[in-house]
Amino acid sequence: MAFLYLVATVFMALFGAIYEIFSHEVYSYYMIYAFALPLCLGVLPSLAIGIFDLMIPSPKAARFWAYGIATLTVGSAFKGVLDIYGTTNRLVYVYPIAGAILFASAFLSAGYRRQTDAD
Amino acid sequence: MKNKKPTIIFIALLTAFTTYISLDTFVISSVYQAEATEMNTKMFDNVEKSEGETDASSGKDSSNSDESQSSKKHHGPENGKHGKKERSSSTDTGTTELSVSDEVAEIGNYSNNDFESTVKEYTVNDTKVYVADVTVNSAETIKTAFANDTYGKNVTDTTSSIASSHDAILAINGDYYGAQESGYVIRNGIVYRSESNGEDVLCLYADGSMKVVDPSTVTAEELVSEGVWQAFSFGPGLVEDKKISVSENDEVGKAMASNPRTAIGMTDEGHYLFVVSDGRSDESEGLSLYELADFMKSLGANTAYNLDGGGSSTMYFDGEVINNPTTTGNSSKERSVSDIVYIK
Numbered sequence: 001m002a003f004l005y006l007v008a009t010v011f012m013a014l015f016g017a018i019y020e021i022f023s024h025e026v027y028s029y030y031m032i033y034a035f036a037l038p039l040c041l042g043v044l045p046s047l048a049i050g051i052f053d054l055m056i057p058s059p060k061a062a063r064f065w066a067y068g069i070a071t072l073t074v075g076s077a078f079k080g081v082l083d084i085y086g087t088t089n090r091l092v093y094v095y096p097i098a099g100a101i102l103f104a105s106a107f108l109s110a111g112y113r114r115q116t117d118a119d
Numbered sequence: 120m121k122n123k124k125p126t127i128i129f130i131a132l133l134t135a136f137t138t139y140i141s142l143d144t145f146v147i148s149s150v151y152q153a154e155a156t157e158m159n160t161k162m163f164d165n166v167e168k169s170e171g172e173t174d175a176s177s178g179k180d181s182s183n184s185d186e187s188q189s190s191k192k193h194h195g196p197e198n199g200k201h202g203k204k205e206r207s208s209s210t211d212t213g214t215t216e217l218s219v220s221d222e223v224a225e226i227g228n229y230s231n232n233d234f235e236s237t238v239k240e241y242t243v244n245d246t247k248v249y250v251a252d253v254t255v256n257s258a259e260t261i262k263t264a265f266a267n268d269t270y271g272k273n274v275t276d277t278t279s280s281i282a283s284s285h286d287a288i289l290a291i292n293g294d295y296y297g298a299q300e301s302g303y304v305i306r307n308g309i310v311y312r313s314e315s316n317g318e319d320v321l322c323l324y325a326d327g328s329m330k331v332v333d334p335s336t337v338t339a340e341e342l343v344s345e346g347v348w349q350a351f352s353f354g355p356g357l358v359e360d361k362k363i364s365v366s367e368n369d370e371v372g373k374a375m376a377s378n379p380r381t382a383i384g385m386t387d388e389g390h391y392l393f394v395v396s397d398g399r400s401d402e403s404e405g406l407s408l409y410e411l412a413d414f415m416k417s418l419g420a421n422t423a424y425n426l427d428g429g430g431s432s433t434m435y436f437d438g439e440v441i442n443n444p445t446t447t448g449n450s451s452k453e454r455s456v457s458d459i460v461y462i463k
Binding site for chain 2: 024025026059063067070071074078082085086087088089090091092094
């Protein structure tokens with residue numbers, strides 16, 4: 001999973017950088033920092049679990065968590081597109097709401113276990 | 120496959136929603152009011168006409184100066200990016216570094232019973248800037264129009280098409296209200312949107328005065344009752360009470376670069392400036408907001424306001440587009456916009 005999050009991080013970093021290059025120096029923090037979501041919520045926790053032998057979430061909880069990260073990341077990038085274009089759309093608030101619901105679902109999903117137990 | 124099913128469903132839902140919101144933002148038209156051509160001219164009943172009425176002249180009399188060096192030109196296509204708005208902060212400070220060429224080319228002039236207009240081309244900081252100096256008998260002469268005479272979202276047309284359909288002599292792009300979901304929209308004395316977006320609003324009053332207003336202090340309906348004929352929500356205000364009201368670090372949204380710009384200003388009641396600058400090209404670098412404000416002040420503006428810029432910046436005069444609208448800088452083409460300001 002950590003590898004997938006790393007791929008998403010690198011992809012969003014490149015996407016944001018390339019988008020900004022063609023945006024006539026109009027910038028958006030949502031676009032520039034969209035990579036930080038899979039990085040901080042995916043890569044770093046995965047590394048921490050592996051390094052410090054922490055409890056790992058159940059597959060169900062891990063799936064909800066991944067969905068939440070994907071939702072927030074896509075939402076951040078799209079908000080960046082709106083900002084750079086100079087327009088608005090209230091529907092963009094669906095992304096953080098859906099992301100929060102998915103994260104809550106991840107926490108509510110039972111079944112944490114130690115990595116060594118799972119091996 | 121069973122384990123992947125929820126993921127497939129999630130990806131499908133996320134993709135479908137993102138596709139829908141993209142179409143809703145950029146493609147799908149929503150008509151809020153068709154045939155939006157009503158004009159509330161009652162506010163002019165009590166306004167005295169200005170003393171210096173323009174001389175009657177039979178028909179059009181636009182002429183190009185022999186010394187004109189303007190390069191009137193035409194288009195190419197593109198998508199546009201117009202910056203998001205931020206409230207201006209600081210006041211006029213220090214010296215200007217504006218470089219205005221001594222060469223000013225007169226592109227043309229026009230006069231009739233209702234207004235006089237002279238259009239000139241300046242070179243400011245390696246940028247071509249087109250200035251229409253307009254004197255009107257009544258603020259009623261300054262009108263606005265929606266694309267396809269329709270108030271709605273993603274209802275757009277080029278400035279020149281909208282202008283020609285209204286027999287405009289002079290026109291510039293407006294505030295592209297259609298790209299926003301809020302911000303006062305008052306056109307020809309009619310309130311179309313009364314939800315504020317918190318940004319400065321430029322008000323043109325029936326008595327010919329012009330003022331930048333904080334929408335948190337007044338509703339759109341109150342503005343009309345006070346005699347506001349036109350109101351625009353883009354901003355920021357550039358010049359207020361003869362002082363520059365943007366700092367060198369201010370920008371529309373996050374656009375820190377020089378760009379094509381459109382601005383409107385007033386030197387005296389009944390005397391206005393329509394200004395469009397080119398940009399993003401080898402010929403014209405573009406102007407920052409501060410440079411634009413400084414230039415408006417140098418023209419004598421008491422009040423000036425920034426309208427939608429970038430690829431939207433277009434000036435139409437006497438039947439043709441006289442600036443070089445561009446979005447990417449690679450080719451010149453008018454962008455379709457949602458509204459214009461015009462005179463006929």
